Amino acid sequence: MLGEKEYMMWLSGLSKLSHHKKDDLLRRFGCAGDVFKASERTLGSLKELSDENVAYICGSRSSDGLEKYAERVYSLGADYIIKDDGYYPDILREAYEAPLGLYIRGDKTALSKKTVSMVGTRKATPYGMSVAEKLSGDFAAAGAAVVSGMADGIDTASHRGALKAGGKTIAVFGCGINICYPKTNERLMERIISSGCVLSEYPLDESPYPYNFPRRNRIIAGLSMALVVVEAEEKGGSLITANLAADFGREVFAVPGNITSRASRGTNELLKSGATPITEARDAFFAAEIDEYEKITSPKEKISLEKNEKLVYDCIQLREIALDEILSETGLDISDVKFALINLEMKGLAARLPASKYTAL
């Protein structure tokens, strides 16, 4: 049986029709089902549609085809939520060019949570990756759902952080939800679906065309109550998303970075033009309307450190520091330093970075 949901799948999947024309059609006919059933003459009489458009619409109308397609969507365990659906997030509905509907796989209730979007460059530095993971973990622990795009770099770290903290996370795709892009994130995608959800406005099998991503970004921006840019280069999708979020009236946060770092140029630029600096998850709680402050406990206070561990911890707190330097600064034996570092890592106070460097968390 075809219902409004399925008809909307059809309408939103008409890729040659602009979003405006689809909106106009919906306004005129009231629902997608009526567009589907309208006669060719009625459609032809509309001044906003060209003859080509009419032929395209009529050529794509096949009840059998649509039924089969919908069947495929449901057999994937996926669903489609339209604007009238209770699950369709209100904040997204308010956004400019809000999608007609969203394909969703996973837990729909994730959409009803408070949301924080986290975006950033694909070529992230270890600093960016660890910050993204930490912030996202804290947001998730405070009960918010972390929204991102499942790209390499910051996106991946953001999803990972939320999953590690046992929270909800939402990935918005620029391709069909049956396609994993990038391929290397296949396992991450499975984990996101099992404890959160993946979303896309694109029909199944849609390839990750480059021009899909700027449009995808408007959903990430639209879904966010607060948007955090962790690391961004001078040009790139993250800044587009930040601009969109600002246009939608959402608060944009940027993580301050080293002014000499390539990957922090964009975020530092954002800060100059008025974005709010963020150094801990709490900074964004007000904007994201998160009130579960108490859930985040400061773990550092409870942990007791041994003498060597304290020496080493003092060393790594200042900056990212190489093992060789820790040795010369503490004057300890290499075995002792390594022992202290492993212990600090296991206590969650230190992280090992590439290049035999360490940093405090």
Added chain:
Amino acid sequence: MIVSVKCCGLEGLRGYTVAAEADVSKGFPSFEIVGLPDSSVKESKARVRSAAQSSGFNFPDARRIVLNLAPTGLKKAGPSYDLPIALGILAGDGKLRRYIFENTAFTGELSLDGSIKRVDGILPMVIHAKNEGFSRFVLPYENRNEAALIGGIDIIPVRSLKECCDYINGRYPIPPYVNTAQNAESADMLPDFIDVKGQEEVKRAMLIAAAGMHNILLSGPPGTGKTMMAKRLPSILPPMTFEECIEVTEIYSVAGLIKDSSALISRRPFRNPHHTISNAAMAGGGRIPRPGEVSLSHNGILFLDEFPEFSRDVLEELRQPLEDREITISRVNGTMTYPANIMLVASMNPCPCGYFGYSDKCSCSQNKIIKYRNKISGPLLDRIDIQVEAAGIDYNKLSADAKGESSQSMREKVLKAHEIQAQRYKNSAFSYNSRLDAAGVEKFCRLGQNEKRFMERAFNSLSLSARAYHKILKTARTAADLDGSENINVSHIAEALSLRSFDRNKV
């Protein structure tokens, strides 16, 4: 009149006796060599004829000469049969006394002017001849030092066919050669770790690697001294025993890599083939397979710089020798097994551009980095116990006067650890921690309650893969041995955990 002159053929490192039987008789004039000679042996006809004439003999051109190389079933190759063939013909022609041919082996390549040139593979030939009960080996003068390494058989070095014939006829006695000046290649001549400033973690990792003969992978950007440190690794390994020296020398002898001046190879081999190396050059090959780089590194170090740049086939080839400590190569002309008991030292950049994590200038995408690292397959990585990252170069360190630990003192520690291991494994077939199998790990790397808990916590909080478990225990065992500690304690485990950087660095 038939004469049989004994010589030696080689199949890999195994020698076998070949009899050059010459029949010089009346009949239609001809000269034929039979017994599966390859073209290099067939060509010896021309050399033998000229050499004989240059040495003042009349070559029996007018007679029928048949020369058979027995056993006839095995293929004979190389110029080392020249001398036995020439002697067979001359003796068959009645120009030489024959009593000597009973218990003497001969080998040598002839030059047209009658001089005798060096041949490859002398050492295994002499070993074989000695085991077969020959009392004398007549061989090229240039090969004398190499041959004299083996006692219990008289080595008679000869410079020319004339000299050799005079010796046989008793006109020119040659005393058995004894090598008095044993060349002493000592570790002192090797580059020293004292020159390496900073890089304490890598140095420590190398010390542990050497102490347990663990394979090691170094990662770091260009110019951090990975190659420099790898080249210093031989200086902290204890010297080879005489048996090990002979094993290595045999391989080099077969490969034709022995220089006359340094007959016995007493220094541990250090081979660093270029990454464009072919399969055959790495594993061994050729029509009659010769030892490749894995065998030439036997009892020593095989250093592979730019590890991921090696062709995948070449790298996968290493898996079997790393496991079995020998390599078997099959070619048309036979199957050879060469020893390959190596310590693998590999070095690589962290990403294609070389600077990931070290400098902001790295522009490699995550995808590219993963692809680059995936060039090294899991099973191969599984055979490498220690992975360590070089630190980025700090220029203050370079100029500092403070010197690092010297190779001498590191070598002493290694030696002590080796002794402990030899004692522990005296009833086993192996003598290093790195050679422990799963059952051995259970037996020799037992952990106390405290250590078990520590290990468990570490695995959970550091996201290590279960595959790393045994390697960490083996490395921890070596760290404990370096410490002179009977039991593995938590700090040894921590040390071993920190030497798994590759597992732990998510891109």
